[in-house]
Amino acid sequence: MADDDLFKALGDPTRRTILDELTEKSGQTLFEICGRLSMKHGLGISRQAVSQHLAVLETAGLVGTRREGRYKFHDLNTAPLRRIAERWHVPDAGGPEPAAGPEPKESTP
Amino acid sequence: MRIHLTSVFVDDQAKAEHFYTEILGFVKKHDVPVGEKDRWLTVVSPDEPDGTELLLEPAGHPAARTYRDALVEDGIPLAQFAVDDVQAEYTRLHGLGVRFTQEPVEMGPVTTAVFDDTCGNLIQIATQPQ
Numbered sequence: 001m002a003d004d005d006l007f008k009a010l011g012d013p014t015r016r017t018i019l020d021e022l023t024e025k026s027g028q029t030l031f032e033i034c035g036r037l038s039m040k041h042g043l044g045i046s047r048q049a050v051s052q053h054l055a056v057l058e059t060a061g062l063v064g065t066r067r068e069g070r071y072k073f074h075d076l077n078t079a080p081l082r083r084i085a086e087r088w089h090v091p092d093a094g095g096p097e098p099a100a101g102p103e104p105k106e107s108t109p
Numbered sequence: 110m111r112i113h114l115t116s117v118f119v120d121d122q123a124k125a126e127h128f129y130t131e132i133l134g135f136v137k138k139h140d141v142p143v144g145e146k147d148r149w150l151t152v153v154s155p156d157e158p159d160g161t162e163l164l165l166e167p168a169g170h171p172a173a174r175t176y177r178d179a180l181v182e183d184g185i186p187l188a189q190f191a192v193d194d195v196q197a198e199y200t201r202l203h204g205l206g207v208r209f210t211q212e213p214v215e216m217g218p219v220t221t222a223v224f225d226d227t228c229g230n231l232i233q234i235a236t237q238p239q
Contacts, residue, residue, distance in 0.1 A: 029184020
């Protein structure tokens with residue numbers, strides 16, 4: 001099930017952090033991702049473990065890899081996240097939030 | 110004990126000499142013929158002429174290519190050089206056509222960037238907070 005892969009991928013805090021960092025800048029080498037995790041987030045995880053996390057994200061379609069000459073870069077792909085919104089309908093983002101609509105009539109004591 | 114010399118394997122010593130001196134700005138320290146065409150070729154920082162030497166070693170060993178290619182694919186630098194300002198150095202080198210695999214990124218206390226030395230290796234530059 002593709003959705004199972006998606007939820008499994010999102011269910012881990014390290015993988016969510018990797019997605020955060022790829023949101024800041026898409027197209028990172030494994031080395032850069034490892035550096036960001038350890039130096040910015042204090043996550044002491046091995047390069048092999050990061051590779052495995054990336055493989056899970058890739059299976060879910062959230063990360064794509066691209067070879068450019070001798071280098072390999074990882075890109076963010078948020079398209080699969082739409083399946084979540086489609087499965088559990090989200091009201092129009094442009095519409096008013098339920099609490100932010102016209103003044104609620106709560107002034108009655 | 111002190112670190113006197115460290116080395117990078119380079120595809121072509123003449124090309125490496127050009128890149129490490131003309132582009133990066135190091136100064137040639139030793140250039141001694143070794144064997145048929147190889148040289149004992151070292152460079153140093155102009156700021157520290159008696160500091161650690163970097164040996165530009167011919168990558169002739171069969172294992173060297175496999176090793177270096179695997180590192181480059183994952184973006185892992187072979188050496189790190191200190192610079193006063195990574196962003197300024199990035200701008201300068203980028204202007205000279207140097208290819209970066211990682212643009213300057215603040216990583217906690219340090220700012221780093223990674224570029225291709227055109228001789229088969231990735232090199233990291235870093236600015237440490239003073």
